Amino acid sequence: MGNQKSQVLSESDSNLISIVASQAASVYEREKAILNSTRLLTMGNMISEISHDLKKPLTNIKGSLQILKQKSSPSNQAQKILDSTEEEIFRLTELVKELVNFSNPHKYQPEKKSIVPILEKALGLVEAEAATGKIVIKKDLAAYLPAVFVNEKEILEALLNLIFNAIESMPEGGELKVQAQQTYLTQKERDFIQITIADQGVGIPAENLHKIFERYFTTKEGGTGLGLAVVDRIIKAHNGFISVESKPQVGTSFEIYLPI
Numbered sequence: 001m002g003n004q005k006s007q008v009l010s011e012s013d014s015n016l017i018s019i020v021a022s023q024a025a026s027v028y029e030r031e032k033a034i035l036n037s038t039r040l041l042t043m044g045n046m047i048s049e050i051s052h053d054l055k056k057p058l059t060n061i062k063g064s065l066q067i068l069k070q071k072s073s074p075s076n077q078a079q080k081i082l083d084s085t086e087e088e089i090f091r092l093t094e095l096v097k098e099l100v101n102f103s104n105p106h107k108y109q110p111e112k113k114s115i116v117p118i119l120e121k122a123l124g125l126v127e128a129e130a131a132t133g134k135i136v137i138k139k140d141l142a143a144y145l146p147a148v149f150v151n152e153k154e155i156l157e158a159l160l161n162l163i164f165n166a167i168e169s170m171p172e173g174g175e176l177k178v179q180a181q182q183t184y185l186t187q188k189e190r191d192f193i194q195i196t197i198a199d200q201g202v203g204i205p206a207e208n209l210h211k212i213f214e215r216y217f218t219t220k221e222g223g224t225g226l227g228l229a230v231v232d233r234i235i236k237a238h239n240g241f242i243s244v245e246s247k248p249q250v251g252t253s254f255e256i257y258l259p260i
């Protein structure tokens with residue numbers, strides 16, 4: 001009898017376990033899907049940044065072509081080649097315009113929201129990756145924070161970029177501190193939400209500190225150098241600002257300030 005009971009119990013146990021396992025798998029799949037779509041969004045922003053940069057060389061080439069055309073005689077064979085080159089450049093310019101429109105990062109409207117769930121979401125998305133890299137996440141989020149006008153997708157993207165950089169800076173593992181609080185800045189005479197993302201990673205040499213927000217600045221093999229440029233643009237679009245402090249071999253701390 002006792003045996004039978006334990007048999008029944010273990011059967012329902014195993015059912016329960018398989019239900020939990022499939023639930024966990026679907027949560028994992030969902031997180032992965034969100035992470036992928038965030039990466040897609042980052043790519044969208046990167047495309048937007050790059051297509052802006054493509055405009056300038058195109059304008060320069062157009063200018064040079066005009067000069068060449070003026071210098072060659074109309075009957076010249078060269079003139080025909082220059083004409084078709086000009087047509088191709090026109091096509092390229094139109095393509096770049098389309099790319100800029102397509103990847104327009106300002107498509108979404110901001111909403112008044114608390115920053116805390118967005119931070120929780122960002123941390124949830126990197127949890128597994130951090131654990132694999134022996135990174136301990138220390139979370140310190142104020143119990144009450146006033147809502148601010150944010151574009152959730154963009155803020156999530158900015159936070160993830162900073163968190164990914166922090167994780168990448170600690171190949172041997174370490175502590176990732178994520179803090180959110182309300183702060184009054186005397187020099188700005190107003191209240192801000194202050195978000196800190198601090199690592200114990202390789203740090204940034206003083207001579208690089210002023211370059212890290214520049215597009216294409218990277219010290220990583222295979223890096224794009226676009227992450228922080230995107231972060232900077234997103235935070236400025238929210239009327240906020242970002243500051244950084246770093247000590248080589250000690251760590252780096254980024255502070256985001258969003259006006260309340």
Ligand SMILES: Nc1ncnc2c1ncn2[C@@H]1O[C@H](COP(=O)(O)OP(=O)(O)O)[C@@H](O)[C@H]1O
Nearest residue numbers: 165166169212218219220223224225226227228
């Ligand atoms: N948390 C950090 N710790 C150390 N260096 C960093 C950190 N965040 C950014 N950097 C430096 O700034 C550069 C630019 O960062 P980013 O714009 O995100 O581009 P990427 O990550 O593709 O290199 C990095 O290559 C790195 O040198």
Ligand SMILES: [Mg+2]
Nearest residue numbers: 161165227228
């Ligand atoms: Mg990066």
